Amino acid sequence: MATGGTEGAIDPVMAVALVGALGVGAQWVAWRLRMPAIVLMLAAGLIAGPVLGIFDPTRDIGTLMGPMISIAVAIILFEGGLTLDFHSLRGAEQGVKRLVLLGAPVGWIGSALALHYVGGLSWESSAVFGGIMIVTGPTVIAPLLRQARLNRRPAQLLQWEAIVNDPIGALAAVLAFEVVVLTASESSLGLAAWQIIRGIVVAGALGWAGGWVLSEAFRRAYVPEYMKVPVLFAILLGIFAVTDYMLHESGLLAVTVMGVVMANANLPSYTELRRFKEHATILLVSGVFILLAASMDVATLNRINWNAAAMVAVVILLVRPLTVLFSLAFTNIPFRERLLVGLTGPRGVVLVAVAGLFGERLVAEGVEDAAFLTPFAFALVAATVVLHGFTLGPLARAMGLAGKGQPGVLLAGGSQFATSFAKTLQDLEVPILITDTNRARLRSAREAGLPTFFGDVLSEAAEHSAEIMKYGVVLALSDNDAYNTLVATDLAPEFGRENVYQLGRAKQDSKRHALPASLGGRVVGQGYGYTELASRMVRDWQVRATNMTDDFTMEDWSAQNEEGIPLATHSSTIGLRILSETSKVETGGEFKLLWLGPPRDDKTPEAAATD
Structure with a gap:
């Protein structure tokens, strides 16, 4: 095994191959054993990383790891947007709107309160991380829904909420972070607000324009069949890079909007494009989970104390159910469906990635307890992935909301x-x-x-x-x-x-x-x-x-x-x-x-x- 300049480092090519082998291998083993794939991916990353020390992404891949994860998350969200055909919302429109318009702000407030009073974090860290915790993880929801075989409406609610709230959660963290920076620097509140609004508007406009231009180009045969996927990738990455440069994390909003526009354009080649993206997403989800799990070190894991455990329990058992029940109150959605959605809130890739990013930025701004954001995020992801991975199917079947027994x-x-x-x-x-x-x-x-x-x-x-x-x-x-x-x-x-x-x-x-x-x-x-x-x-x-x-x-x-x-x-x-x-x-x-x-x-x- 080739070694680099750092003791114990492996060659970057070997490191990338190891990520692919661990991620895809974990998914295959999970399929054979009929276990939640995400649980095994987390275990594989932890064993290869902090447990055995074979693989350290920061050491073996270096500065490319951050951009790799950002691009992977962007592609994952775009693929998620491609699944959001408005026709598929039939019967769940009201619930999805409420989960986004009411659930997002209520969840932000509830999570921030739990972080401050239970987790012991400062208001600055709690406000930023509370915004990120709106995200319920499309990378986690998709394989869980595939395994649990839920009824259509609760599956729609969980899927749409996860994908739509993903960029909203990232933008909420951006907003909270900008407020923290303004408070510390006494800068102009109006100027910061203008920058945020401009970034969001531009991101939405570019995402819509990119989706419309691509849809028309594909429909009018301006792009040959064999070049559709390469052109799609090139424009997707270009829009993500431009919008993210203007306002960090706004690129997630742009690519999600782009995917939704293309999903509702009735393209003849839409099915082929979506399936290719699904295959790419499986590889990317595997890789990102392995990278994030392997990036944990012993010192970071040691920061997961009783405060973190109590915070995770409150978020899973109290904040999430109350948020969903409040958002869906007085709707035509049966109570058992509301309860199932409320008891299902797995977190995933975006939460850990964005928490690590803003944790470092807050520490640089003098918010010392922001160093706990990464271990808190990892604890929440690990707990929800394991909990929902093993319980969603049985719980849904017990509530009569999934196919019972054999397929x-x-x-x-x-x-x-x-x-x-x-x-x-x-x-x-x-x-x-x-x-x-x-x-x-x-x-x-x-x-x-x-x-x-x-x-x-x-x-x-x-x-x-x-x-x-x-x-x-x-x-x-x-x-x-x-x-x-x-x-x-x-x-x-x-x-x-x-x-x-x-x-x-x-x-x-x-x-x-x-x-x-x-x-x-x-x-x-x-x-x-x-x-x-x-x-x-x-x-x-x-x-x-x-x-x-x-x-x-x-x-x-x-x-x-x-x-x-x-x-x-x-x-x-x-x-x-x-x-x-x-x-x-x-x-x-x-x-x-x-x-x-x-x-x-x-x-x-x-x-x-x-x-």
């Missing part, structure tokens, strides 16, 4: 086969939803009492009304092969390709009709197509669930059901597993086999094992 199955395409499959899944307490654009095709499902959605599964109405992201598996079962392929291809990035299936395509073995591997999903039902399955359903075939045990194995089942078509397995430990045409069912152990087969005599030995 559900979304069946796109109504038919007798889809109805039989869905009915068997529902009997196993697996949440299901059947969608179709033809109301007549949903008749058998409605008669069976199954949940249905009349409309296109790819429509905006399905995303909002049917809350399709609550489901974990997609089965494209319509009679249109092209539509099944479109559904599988479009939803694969959201659900994961391993969770998207479709029926076998007609003539799929022909080279003339074969599609590239990048299109479509995995094939369910041993490769059978719609026509082949429909012909069996006409002969009264049905989907059954059969108990497989050590005494009745897959070999026994296969011997008795030569025509049977295995579809899925279900067990209390693994849950539901859809079988593709290449899947192998393990022999032995207890589980249920879901399969399609002809009508049979209930007195047969195998039928006795069927529920």
Whole structure:
């Protein structure tokens, strides 16, 4: 390992590679273990940094660390702005407005009081840090929502509040800091106010202009497809740098406004741009968390005393819930949703980054206890990340605001086969939803009492009304092969390709009709197509669930059901597993086999094992 000029330092290239390996590695391990990714990222950074001393960002990366974090946060906020489509606010507009317009100032005041009277900080430090604590961390909320599978409205409230309040919190800290500096220097209050207002107005205007110009350029094909992302990045960084130079942290407002403008421009290439940004954001969130955690030293961690612990407890258990309940009072939002939002307030990257910046500036202005801002911020981030990472999902499910137990199955395409499959899944307490654009095709499902959605599964109405992201598996079962392929291809990035299936395509073995591997999903039902399955359903075939045990194995089942078509397995430990045409069912152990087969005599030995 190469060493630099400082003892124990590693090469900057090696340091950047280590950040990537730790961040992405922690997310992968969290996915495998079904744990909150942010908890493992924090742990990885702390172990590599202050615990083992392998990696010190200040020593190994140097002065570039600050700009790297600033640019990363700007890109993260822009990507967050790209998700703020005003159409998605349907049903939550009033709550979001109140959380921003009322929640931000009330949270600022409540946090400042907690910092002063409980944390023991001066009014100067409390006012500045209280403004930063408005931020609830979009970098933390996104993975938490992905894991918890909340209902649409509380998820919207948390997501919009986190992204919109992020730049507001930074600007509140700027405002408080300028007041502290003015008080110490006796400068002109009017001049400082003018500088702040000018910076905010210019940031908002530049952000709007950048988003509008880019949207028009992309819409009118002034930028070729392969250059859209590079041009987007160049303009994004340029706007951030210019506005941040005029008023520190106003760049966060500019890039957020820019993202919101582009999100509501109805661009044909918007989905591709957003997905690329999501991938970049995952890398950036990982890197920033590793950098911030590894930057902590033993002396800084030792400053996390009982005052800090008491302050964190008051903010989490008192200030945050009261702020949200006050902001959402007298709205049509049910109390349990208000309470869930009030009990969910994770802090993240922006809080620690901005707290460290203003802590240093306040110390330079003679506010000595501002040195505690960084350890206080780190304590709050660590506590909220761990707390909400482990409790949000169970708490939401206990309150009836998230999908319970195993992920559900979304069946796109109504038919007798889809109805039989869905009915068997529902009997196993697996949440299901059947969608179709033809109301007549949903008749058998409605008669069976199954949940249905009349409309296109790819429509905006399905995303909002049917809350399709609550489901974990997609089965494209319509009679249109092209539509099944479109559904599988479009939803694969959201659900994961391993969770998207479709029926076998007609003539799929022909080279003339074969599609590239990048299109479509995995094939369910041993490769059978719609026509082949429909012909069996006409002969009264049905989907059954059969108990497989050590005494009745897959070999026994296969011997008795030569025509049977295995579809899925279900067990209390693994849950539901859809079988593709290449899947192998393990022999032995207890589980249920879901399969399609002809009508049979209930007195047969195998039928006795069927529920």
